[in-house]
Amino acid sequence: MAIPAVPAAVTQTHWDRLAIRARWKRRAKSTGLYSFLIAVSIPIMLPYFWLVTIAFSAKRGVAETEVLWLSISILVPTLLAYWIWSIFARNIGQLLMGFLAVTAVGGAAFAVYVLPELHLRNFIFMVETNFPDVVRSRAGEVSGGISFPNVWQAFANSLYLAGAQTVIVATVASLAAYYLSRFQFPGRAAMLRSLLVLHAFPVLTLIVPLFLLLNFVGLLDQMLGVILVLVGFELPFAIFIMKGFFDAVPWDIEMSALTDGASRRQAFVKVVLPQVTNGIIAISVFSFIRGWEEYIFVFTFLIKNTNWTMSLYMFFVRDDLMGVDFGVVSAVGVFYLIPSLVLYVAAQKFLMQMSVGGVKG
Amino acid sequence: MARVEFRRIEKRFGDVVVIQDMDLVINDGEFVALLGPSGCGKSTSLFMLAGIYMPSAGELRFDDSVVNEVEARDRNVGIVFQSYALYPHMTVQNNIMFPLRFKGVPREQALPKVREAAELVHVGELLDRRPAQLSGGQQQRVALARALIKEPQLLLLDEPLSNLDATLRLTMRTEIKALQERLGVTTILVTHDQLEATTMADRVICMRAGRIEQVGSPDDLYSRPASLFVASFIGSPPINLLTGQAQNGAIRVKELSLPCSGGVSGEVTVGLRPEHMHFGDTGIPGRIAQLEPMGREILYVIDTPVGHVRILEGGSVAAHRIGEAVHLAFEPDATLVFEADTEALLPNARVLLPNGGAAAA
Numbered sequence: 001m002a003i004p005a006v007p008a009a010v011t012q013t014h015w016d017r018l019a020i021r022a023r024w025k026r027r028a029k030s031t032g033l034y035s036f037l038i039a040v041s042i043p044i045m046l047p048y049f050w051l052v053t054i055a056f057s058a059k060r061g062v063a064e065t066e067v068l069w070l071s072i073s074i075l076v077p078t079l080l081a082y083w084i085w086s087i088f089a090r091n092i093g094q095l096l097m098g099f100l101a102v103t104a105v106g107g108a109a110f111a112v113y114v115l116p117e118l119h120l121r122n123f124i125f126m127v128e129t130n131f132p133d134v135v136r137s138r139a140g141e142v143s144g145g146i147s148f149p150n151v152w153q154a155f156a157n158s159l160y161l162a163g164a165q166t167v168i169v170a171t172v173a174s175l176a177a178y179y180l181s182r183f184q185f186p187g188r189a190a191m192l193r194s195l196l197v198l199h200a201f202p203v204l205t206l207i208v209p210l211f212l213l214l215n216f217v218g219l220l221d222q223m224l225g226v227i228l229v230l231v232g233f234e235l236p237f238a239i240f241i242m243k244g245f246f247d248a249v250p251w252d253i254e255m256s257a258l259t260d261g262a263s264r265r266q267a268f269v270k271v272v273l274p275q276v277t278n279g280i281i282a283i284s285v286f287s288f289i290r291g292w293e294e295y296i297f298v299f300t301f302l303i304k305n306t307n308w309t310m311s312l313y314m315f316f317v318r319d320d321l322m323g324v325d326f327g328v329v330s331a332v333g334v335f336y337l338i339p340s341l342v343l344y345v346a347a348q349k350f351l352m353q354m355s356v357g358g359v360k361g
Numbered sequence: 362m363a364r365v366e367f368r369r370i371e372k373r374f375g376d377v378v379v380i381q382d383m384d385l386v387i388n389d390g391e392f393v394a395l396l397g398p399s400g401c402g403k404s405t406s407l408f409m410l411a412g413i414y415m416p417s418a419g420e421l422r423f424d425d426s427v428v429n430e431v432e433a434r435d436r437n438v439g440i441v442f443q444s445y446a447l448y449p450h451m452t453v454q455n456n457i458m459f460p461l462r463f464k465g466v467p468r469e470q471a472l473p474k475v476r477e478a479a480e481l482v483h484v485g486e487l488l489d490r491r492p493a494q495l496s497g498g499q500q501q502r503v504a505l506a507r508a509l510i511k512e513p514q515l516l517l518l519d520e521p522l523s524n525l526d527a528t529l530r531l532t533m534r535t536e537i538k539a540l541q542e543r544l545g546v547t548t549i550l551v552t553h554d555q556l557e558a559t560t561m562a563d564r565v566i567c568m569r570a571g572r573i574e575q576v577g578s579p580d581d582l583y584s585r586p587a588s589l590f591v592a593s594f595i596g597s598p599p600i601n602l603l604t605g606q607a608q609n610g611a612i613r614v615k616e617l618s619l620p621c622s623g624g625v626s627g628e629v630t631v632g633l634r635p636e637h638m639h640f641g642d643t644g645i646p647g648r649i650a651q652l653e654p655m656g657r658e659i660l661y662v663i664d665t666p667v668g669h670v671r672i673l674e675g676g677s678v679a680a681h682r683i684g685e686a687v688h689l690a691f692e693p694d695a696t697l698v699f700e701a702d703t704e705a706l707l708p709n710a711r712v713l714l715p716n717g718g719a720a721a722a
Contacts, residue, residue, distance in 0.1 A: 252446035258433040259411050259440045260507070261463030274450040 055334040056118045058327025061139055067117050074113065078106035122331035125151050125317070132317070135325045146320050149305045151335070154313040159339075161223055161298070161309055162291030165230045169238050169287040170280055172231070177242030178268065182254075192243075198236040207300055214301055221303045229297055234290060238283040245279030246272070281350040289340050310336045363423045363514040363547055364389045365410065370419035372405055372571075379405045381571045383419070387549065392541050394550040394562035396594070402571040403551045407517050410549065412436045423514065434463065436515075439508030439546075443520040445500045447492035453479070453503050454488040460511040478506040481540070498529045505537070509544070516541070516548040522557055534560055555595050559583070567591050584695075589704040592632045592697055598660055601638075601670045603631045604701060612698075612712065614667045617645065623710030625698060631712050632697035635660065638672040640681070641690030644714055645670070649685050663689060690714055 050068050057067040081102040089095035125131045129150045136142065180192065210229055211220070219225030249272055257267035273280075295311040302312065317332045344351070365387040372380040380402045387393050395403040408414045409421060412433030420427050428436060447456050457478055461471040479485045482502035492500055501521060508516060521537070522530045538561050541548045552558050558565045559579035567574045567582060567590075575587040586592035592600050605614030607625040612618070619631065647665035654660075659679050663670045672689060674680070681687060691714065698710035 250444060250446065252442045252444045253448055255408070255411070255413050255433075256440065256442060256446035256507075257448075257459070258413060259436070259438055260460040261434045261511070263434060266463070271448055274448075 051330050051333055051337075054327055055122055055330035056120070058122060058325075058330065059119075061135075061325035061327060063326045067114060070117070071110070071114050074106060074109045078102060081106075122325075122327040123335070125328065125332055126335070131328070132320045135321060135328055139324050141324060146316050147305060148313070148316065149308055151313060151332075153306060154308045154310050157223065157308060158292055158310040161227060161230075161294065162288045164223075165227050165234065165291040166284050166287040168227070168231045169234045170284045173235060173238035173242045173283055174273070174276070174280060176235075176239045178246050178272065180239065181243050181246035192240075195236040195240050199240075203233060203296065207296070210297075211300060220301060221307060223302070223307060226294070226297050226301050227291075229301070230291055230294060234287050238287065241283055242276065242279050245276040249275045278350045281347055285343055285347040285351060288343060292340050365515065365547065365549075366420075366422040367406075368420040368422065370406075370409070370416045370421060372402070372409060372414060373417045379571050380409075380416075383571075383573060385566065385573060385576070387547060390545045390547055391564065392538070392548045392550070392562050393564045393566060394552055394558035395566050395568060396552055396555060396558040397568035397574075398553055398594070400570075401568040403553075403568050404519060406568075407440075407519055407549065407551045410515065411438050411440050411517055437511060437513050438515045438517060439511060439513035440517040441501070441504045441508050441519065441521045443523055445492075445504040445524075447500055447503055447507075449492050451491070452488065453484065453490050453492070453495070456492065456503055457488075457506045457510055459507065464511065474510060475506075478510040479503075481509065482506045482536075497525050498533065501525065501533060505540075509540075509546075513546060516546045518548065518550045520552055521550070523552075523554070530557075537561065556597065559595070567594060585706070585708070586632075586697065587706055589630055589632070589699040589706075592699070592706075596634055596636075598635050598671050598673065600697075601633045601635065603633070603667050603670075605629065605631065607698075617665075617667050617715070619715055620713040621698065621710060622693075622713065623698070623707060625707060625710045628701035629707070629710075630699045630701050630704075632699065633670070633691050633712075634695060635671045635673040637695040638670070638689055638691045639674065640672075641688050641714075644688040644690035646686070646688055649681055649683050649687060652679050652681070652683060654679065663687065665689065 053068045058064050085098035089098055214220045214225045253271055254267050257271040298309050298312055314332055314336050318329055321329050367383045367385040370383040397403045409416055416429055421429050454475055457475045458471050482505050484502045522533055565579055565582050566576045569590050575591045582591055582595045603614045605612045607629045611620050645665050647663040649661055650664040651662040652659055658673050658675055661672050693711050693713045696712040698707045
């Protein structure tokens, strides 16, 4: 097919105009994209933001919003100023100076308008075990019927539950995944398939049989019972993820270790395992968070209040004080939230790599 | 240092027989190459020597002891993998020291040895780096140092040069050979590159589909190939093969009749090496279809009544043009004739030039 010739002069004049059009198109596109992303993220961000502000600022027990709007009206212009400045700054020095100025103005506004509103009185539960009664009497109501444990006890229980569960899952999943990745044995393919099928079971369908089972073996109302149940639910997926990581480790280095004088176990520990640390970190974080947020099993299988985990504690606080003092309920929420948030932020780098190992299932 | 012997070795994976009836003796201090296309069982043989695979039948002997069931860690075999198989999480120093850790050598005694081994392969200044920070050639040298540091009785090289660029390959070829001569360690090189095998090894073992096709010096394999397979595998550019019918002292290939000696009859394959052919006044008529300058030589592809024939002529400037009519002559002493169905060499048979020339003799 012949290509129609374009006169040189015509194309010459067009280049500039085409470049301008492309530039505007790019800008319009990114503006549209960002507007959309901001619009959809507002309903997601706002509740978290409100949870935090109300926990640190609520005074009257009702669902206050003044401080929320006040801080948003400072935060949003500050962020906008950062954004606009980053577009117009010509070099890194200007950029830093501008950011410093914006931070100073925003910080000052925050200090003047928001800071005086903040207080820690809603965190009364951290020092006062019987805080629901205190809160109720403050609101002029009679005391409730629920007896609360010390919040630190619930915190320790949650740590124990999530931690023990994580250690078991990480250990068993690593060993099982290594075996599945490296050895041929009858039923291997079927086992791999069933790993995923197991994950398809809605956990709620098993709650009655599990309750009876735990009752029979005498693990009802014991942390160990819930830990084992959680391990059972977490393992298939963790094994699957870990298998992907092990598959990515070349055979050669293992064989090399064997000829270098290592036993099979030494080769695993000294050569193979260090290659999959990212995978172990990833499944550990997920298991830990899963254990930390676990609610349905602890609610069903744990009865004594000394066995309460943070999720149960949160539930009963909400049950007892919702409508009495939103500030205290939010404060408990923030307290419950912080450990998993810290863990996620710290391990983010490793979690991002999980898909890399995972695809090679 | 050790003498290695395969006695009727067989290796099966399930129902698949990978090595059949392998008999081979490798003398103490010898440098041999296992040469063959991929899937011919050469790597399997190597892994049996390393102790990673156990022979299914037969006896594998180091000196005078059967080592069939001796574990890899106890064999004192150094191996360099195609991928080098360096441990990614360790520094070069720890990589090289790794085998010594299992021999119980204390660190202060191990370190000078590591330095010595590193100097031997010229990576002395890279000890603190990690494998990912090294070039392919450097990784290769580190792998070599790691294999040599345990003073192995047997050094195994699995396609050690295939991941290097052409120039580096040449350097490493010379270096490895010099190193082997200096240390006198029995060395087995596995490769699919005939040039690598013939340049480095004292003796080449050509394998095909789990069987040894021929054992001999590089010259034996080139000048007196035992079979059609060896003839076509050794030599670059590859040998020209013409299949025809032998009868009454002549071989008929399509409409061309080539006189022959040695009392041949039945279906045969004639092998003519491009480097043993030249342009002549008489001979096989043809027309030049293509020419490929290779620097020192020029490879001509000639269109003849018996198909395409390649011939190699010295000089860097082409003396002929594409389309030119030529006659191809060859040296009758360098011709090879194979029985077509057994593919075995007919050692006394020679092909002579058609009409006149050598045919008159």
